[in-house]
Amino acid sequence: MKKVTAFVGTGRTKHTYYAVRRFLDNLKQLGGVECEIVALTDYQVEMCWGCKNCFKKGEEFCPLKDDRDALIEKMMTSDGVVFATPNYSYQVSATMKMFLDRLGFLFHRPRFFGKTFTSIVAQGIYGGSKIVTYLDFVGMGLGFNVVKGSCTTALDPMNEKERQKIDTIVSAHSKRFHAGLQQPQFPVPSHFKLCGFRAARTSMRVMLNENFRDFTYYRDKGWFEADYFYPTRLGVLKKATGSLMDKVTASMTGTRES
Numbered sequence: 001m002k003k004v005t006a007f008v009g010t011g012r013t014k015h016t017y018y019a020v021r022r023f024l025d026n027l028k029q030l031g032g033v034e035c036e037i038v039a040l041t042d043y044q045v046e047m048c049w050g051c052k053n054c055f056k057k058g059e060e061f062c063p064l065k066d067d068r069d070a071l072i073e074k075m076m077t078s079d080g081v082v083f084a085t086p087n088y089s090y091q092v093s094a095t096m097k098m099f100l101d102r103l104g105f106l107f108h109r110p111r112f113f114g115k116t117f118t119s120i121v122a123q124g125i126y127g128g129s130k131i132v133t134y135l136d137f138v139g140m141g142l143g144f145n146v147v148k149g150s151c152t153t154a155l156d157p158m159n160e161k162e163r164q165k166i167d168t169i170v171s172a173h174s175k176r177f178h179a180g181l182q183q184p185q186f187p188v189p190s191h192f193k194l195c196g197f198r199a200a201r202t203s204m205r206v207m208l209n210e211n212f213r214d215f216t217y218y219r220d221k222g223w224f225e226a227d228y229f230y231p232t233r234l235g236v237l238k239k240a241t242g243s244l245m246d247k248v249t250a251s252m253t254g255t256r257e258s
């Protein structure tokens with residue numbers, strides 16, 4: 001049984017919830033999945049003030065005391081994670097954004113490897129596809145294997161034609177995600193992901209030291225010597241690309257330091 005948790009960032013149970021519930025029901029019908037909806041509004045999620053203690057010293061030094069760690073734990077104990085939000089002013093809702101900011105340090109020290117991610121956006125008219133692209137990028141930055149999200153469109157009240165269109169979009173999305181859940185958990189990284197890892201780890205190695213949690217985290221994970229975040233078999237071309245990225249990043253960050 002795979003556990004899928006949807007984190008929903010809206011204050012009302014309308015179109016975003018409609019898409020999420022339908023998505024999760026489809027997954028259950030496709031089989032082997034149990035689901036939970038986490039309404040972010042039921043949790044205390046404080047606004048990040050930008051002290052960067054989490055980046056520099058460690059997340060336990062965050063001055064905010066809220067439900068951040070309980071929400072992260074819910075993600076850690078899931079096989080699949082969905083971030084769902086309405087389109088507010090061409091972006092995620094403030095509820096969702098505050099949650100994402102509380103996860104900021106995890107972009108520096110990603111940990112959701114082997115888990116599958118997707119996004120659901122509900123909009124009235126326009127702009128939601130870019131939010132899907134943004135959230136899918138967020139998922140990648142957190143370490144997830146990302147399945148392309150979906151955007152549904154409806155105005156109040158939703159008419160029958162809109163409902164049918166939404167059902168079709170969500171149905172295709174749930175099939176895509178269900179297939180993603182069955183894929184290898186630790187795939188060979190793309191060139192893009194590999195370069196991202198090598199650039200991050202090399203710049204941390206060159207620019208930071210033991211006084212920084214990012215540095216000690218990477219060191220303790222063995223990431224300064226590793227091919228990638230997790231054990232993988234790189235082909236000749238990717239090995240070469242990785243080494244080149246290490247060298248280029250070292251020379252660029254070294255120059256910045258001097």
Ligand SMILES: Cc1cc2nc3c(=O)[nH]c(=O)nc-3n(C[C@H](O)[C@H](O)[C@H](O)COP(=O)(O)O)c2cc1C
Binds near residue numbers: 010013016
């Ligand atoms: C403050 C606010 C800003 C919005 N901005 C946009 C927008 O930029 N583009 C859009 O297509 N819809 C926009 N909408 C409409 C919502 O995305 C749409 O009603 C959506 O279905 C709301 O999701 P919900 O039913 O789950 O609350 C906005 C709605 C609100 C309340």
